[in-house]
Amino acid sequence: MLALGPLGFAAPWALGALALLPVLWWLLKITPPSPRTLRFPAVRLLLGLESREESTARTPWWVLALRLAAAALVILAVAQPLIHPAQPLPPAAGPLVIAVDDGWAAARDWAARRAYLDELLGRAERAGRPVLVLPTAPPADGGPVAASPMATAAEARARLQALDPKPWPTDLAAATAAVAQLPRERSMQAVWLSDGLDDGHATELARALQSLGGGLEVVTGRTGRVMMPPATDTPPDQLALTVRRLAGSAEPERVAVRGTDGSGRVLGREEAGFAPGQGEARIALRMPAELRNRLARIDIEGEQGAAAVALLDESWRRRPVGLADVGAAAAPLLGPLYYVEKALAPTAELSRGDIGQLLDRDLAVLMLADGPQAPSATGDRLARWIEGGGILVRFAGPALAHAATEGGETDPFLPVRLRAGGRSLGGAMSWTTPQGLAPFPESGPFAGLAVPADVSVNAQVLAEPTVELADRTWARLADGTPLVTGQRRGKGWVVLFHTTANAEWSNLALSGLFPDMLRRLVGLAEGVATPSSGPLAPAELLDGYGHLGQPGGAASALSGDLAAISPGPRHPPGIYGSAGARIAFNLGPRIGSPSEIRPPGGVALTRLGERQGEIDLKPALLAAALVLAIIDLMVALALRGLLPRAAAGAVLLGALAGVPPPAHAGDFALDAALSTRLAYVRTGDATIDRKSRAGLAGLSRVLADRSTASMADPMAIDLDHDPVLFFPLLYWPVTAGQKAPSAAAVDKLNDYMRRGGVIVFDTGADGDAAPHLRDITRDLAVPPLARLGEDHVLTRSFYLLKEAPGRFDAGPIWVEDGAGPANDGVSPVVVGGNDWAGAWAVDDQGRPLFAAVPGGERQRELAYRFGVNLVMYALTGNYKADQVHLPAILERLGR
Amino acid sequence: MNGPGAGKDRGGKDRGGKDRGGKEFAAQALAARLPPLLVAAERVAATVAGGIHGRRRTGPGETFWQFRRYQAGDPASAIDWRQSARATPLFVRETEWAAAQTVWLWRDGSASMDWRSHPDLPTKRDRAELLTLALASLLLRGGERVALLSGALPPTAGGAALSRLAEVLAGESTASLPAAADLPRHAEVVLVSDFLSPLDEIDAAVRRLASAGATGHLLQVLDPAEETLPYAGRIRFAGVEGEGETLVRRTEDLRDAYAARLAAHRDGLAAITRAAGWSLTSHRTDTPPQAALLSLHVRLAQPRGMGAR
DSSP: OEEETTEEESSGGGGGGGGGHHHHHHHHHHSOOOOEEEEOTTHHHHTTOOOSSOOOOOOOHHHHHHHHHHHHHHHHHHTOEEESOOOOOOTTSSOEEEEEOOSGGGGGGHHHHHHHHHHHHHHHHHHTOOEEEEEOSOOTTSOOOOOOOOBOHHHHHHHHHTOOOOSSOOOHHHHHHHHHTSOOSSOEEEEEEEOSEEOSOHHHHHHHHHTTEEEEEEEEOOOOOEEEOOOTTSOTTEEEEEEEOOTTOOSOEEEEEEEEETTSOEEEEEEEEEOTTOOEEEEEEEOOHHHHHHEEEEEETTOOSGGGEEEOOGGGSOEEEEEEOSOTTSOTTTSTTHHHHHHHTTTEEEEEEOHHHHHHSOOSEEEEOSSSOOGGGTTHHHHHHHHTTOEEEEEOOHHHHHHHHHOSSOOTTOSSOEEEEEEEOSSTTOSSOOBOBOOOOSSSTTTTOOOOTTOOBSEEEEEOOOSTHHHHEEEEBTTSOEEEEEEEETTEEEEEESSOSSTTTBSGGGSTHHHHHHHHHHHTOOOOOOOOSSOBOEEEEEOTTSOEEOOOTTOOOBOSOGGGOOOSSSSOSEEEEOSSSEEEEOSGGGSOOOEEOOOOTTOEEEETTSSOOOEEOHHHHHHHHHHHHHHHHHHHHHHTTOSOHHHHHHHHHHHHHOOOOOOOHHHHHHHHHHSOEEEEEOOSOHHHHHHHHHHHHHHHHHHHHHSSOOOEEEEEEOTTTSOOTTOSEEEEEOOTTOOOOOHHHHHHHHHHHHTTOEEEEETTTTSSOHHHHHHHTTTSOOOOEEEOOTTSGGGTSSSOOSOOOOSSOOSOOEEESSOOSGGGGOOSEEEEOSOHHHHHOBOTTSOBSSOOTTTHHHHHHHHHHHHHHHHHHHHHGGGGHHHHHHHHHHHHHHO | OOSGGGGGTTOOSOOOHHHHHHHHHHHHHHHHTSOOOOOOOSOOOTTSOEEEEEEEEESSOSSEEEEEEOOTTSOGGGBOHHHHHHSSSOEEEEEEEEEOOEEEEEEOOSGGGSOOSSTTSOOHHHHHHHHHHHHHHHHHHTTOEEEETTSSSOOBOSTHHHHHHHHHHHHOOOOSSOOOOOOOTTOEEEEEEOOOSOHHHHHHHHHHHHHTTOEEEEEEEEOHHHHHOOOOSSEEEEOSSSOOEEEESOHHHHHHHHHHHHHHHHHHHHHHHHHHTOEEEEEETTSOHHHHHHHHHHHHHSOTTTTTO
16 A cells, blocks of 8 residues: 555555556657558559658657556556555455444444445455454344355445345344354454444453454444434323433534324424433424324434334324213203314314213213213223223213212212302302402413413302312312312323303303313323234334335234333334224334443444545546547547548547537427427426426326317426427426526526416425525516406316315415406416425326325315316416406396 | 539449439530530441441432432332422432441449549549540430440440440449450440550550551540649558559658659550550549540541541
């Protein structure tokens, strides 16, 4: 290894050949180029003629330089120059053992690890040393941890390229055992690419590797962070999340957590930071309960790895709430649970029935209105349900007040004992006035809710004052009497509202506070996590990078106590269970808390990324030499007159540039002009472009079916190069990565709009790209815009439409404000964010590619109708503007 | 070059039907500029078939020759009734016996003719064929008969002969010099070639033809590069017909010596033709073909022997 600054040569002896260059120069100089050969009919007349002096049969100096440069490049390439060369391995010092941690923690910077291994194998290859690879995580097929057979570096490279991180921890103890079984006839050098975690056996493994006799180098990279699944008992409008990292990491770090739904749409995102030395970051992901119920997965943004993902199952989802209803026939506003139902319908799954029926199902919360139906009738079942985690919420009323007055046996399903008789406030026979609410106590579930001033309670049932009453009181009236009391029973709760659930005794049920209180109560529930017992078959499993996929390998069903099962090849993290009851088996909580590895004394610990990887210049040099050789060949042929000069130039230029001749703009114009077709702007994002093409193709198909507008296949437009004037309609999906069009393109587009073209900007095609629309259209002559009114021609041009949904139905559509006289009053731009192309997009069989939310197929149909209207609008202008005036015309005719 | 030669200058190896038709057309256009050629027939062989050269004796022909008295055995249709009405005897109208002469054409079809020094020039073979065809066209319009010395086309007359001639020429390639042919005595021969073969070979060929009593004309067609040797530098010159090759180190130095050799070769050619009583014309492919055709026309129209003298 010869090093010159950052440049090193792996085979420096080859540089000695550079000394031959002067000899080559001399040889080339004395060897004249071969002469032109000319066929000449009158050669007989030339035979025997001798010219007096030797011609300048010398090679031109620049040809000489070209050839010398080519030779020098070849010599340099043979010397294997490397930029930032690593220390070479000593040759022929026995095999090299590479222990690779391929557990979950290595996935975070797996690319860097793989690059390091590649480089390491390159060094081993140059040193000609055989390689043993030892992945320390149990393999996916369930086999034991074992070293690969001894192989050359090239074979090992193939093996390591195929190595992926596993979604379970490494097994360093097993790896130690595998090292112990290695043959020991020769000393072996060892490199351990560690994931940075010590499960308690790291020192053993390091010592075992050290004992191979060839020295040990430990290399670590960045250790993966762990996304803990959210606690289930958090307030309903936020998820308390925890991200863990290796305790004792010194540097500060940012971490962004995002929650996605089943189709990958990001529902929420929150950032937090790790302070130096801090091993845990707490993040509250705030989102409405509706969205929270749709969460399927929470992961660390930009980080791959199975532990960076927390999958959510039913236990985090909508809580089933039972309404034990007796008076189903009651008038809407007077029904005992009418307000409860209204309050909970958006966030919970409601079911009605009597208590017996309701308990047959999985329930998280049971709402029980005042009435003749006594909860004690169901007896032990209800009690067992509460003990197992159910929440019973009761409301007082005349019946309960009556029962309390009667005395008799105590109702077991009350959090407090009630005093006989109710209390009526502000009645004709009472001195008192209706009472408002006191602020909620800090300890109860209602802590932090604002108390509106206009809530008043006219009647209530009263609790016997006991020692525990204060602890059990969650809400009280301004005079201190309890309004809501609750008592813990096993894992569940019994809660009593001391007033009615309707407006009979108080106007609490009418206030905005009531739904909040109920949601807090529902949030207390643990949900119905545990499906039926028995083994749970794997449904979808995480791979080492944190992607869900089909189960394979040795994955088998979960059974028994989930908390006791540790993830491994037999039980990779993922979703288990059948379609009805799915269980998320997350890696995060089952990792434990491994510590950072501390290599034993005498072992160097290096970190990836501290040193720049080496860059091999050999291929580049050889390619350059080849190019020079080709040029030299051309030159030689040209000098001998064997190559027409023009052809030589063209071939030379072609060889140098390596580009095909530019496509003819004429072909584009011909294609575009010969038939009417829709066009979309090529964004450079292949996914969006495919979607645009599929969408416009789907719309063209619908147009051909339903109207006489028969469109040819849509075309993609490159704004910088292609003319746009051939198309009636230009669909422009706005993406975040798009650059503003060039000045020439702006002129072209302005001209297009001025002459009657219609550009449809869609900001919904790539998430929410609305902010970028301003950047992109900054230079365009966009007229003042107004919301699409109901009487706009666009809603009349083919179908009569009231809305213009796409794949989403969000936000208004913007068109030119007030139709000008130019271009039939057709608005040159239509701006919206509904991702119309997504709704129109169909595959080759005509099946839709994307789901239309929230309206489903009906919404897709409307999207198609809007698309037809859009094309008709672009094609026919104000032809249908009369439709807008139709009522006035009819009226005039009738008169 | 506008006009006559333009159609055939496309040159090239593909000598297909289109090219042939084009050449024929170009030759006719070229010949149309000149008056129909009437070869001055010095001696008329009795065996020559009828044509349009007056034989100064009665025979089949179209020109009036004499009236003579009706003799028994003459067909009644031969009586000239207008003349007979003027006098008592019956007169029969006799026409002069007209005879055509055959001109034997030959052009060099060897590989050395398939050459040009620049893509804008026609090959020598193209030019030679054009001139041959133009000459044939002139002769045919003058009522003469043409034939190919190679024997591929027997003596033919009439407009259709030109097409056949063009067709035969296109498909035929010959040696650098004409072989001995079975010529009638006192035939007229036109040889078109670059005549770059050794002088003694040319001499032998001309003698062979002249000994059969033929008179002839040699038209030497050369590429301008063959006259001026415009090359420079180190060049390996290779013969087209296997004459060998030579490496010239400084071509520009050889230009004068080459010009001298070419002039000597021309002088030798002139001597050969003079000895045989033939004539020699030179033509360069970068000059219009009309000049060469005109000069051939003049030579053929002259009485025999004048060209050489």
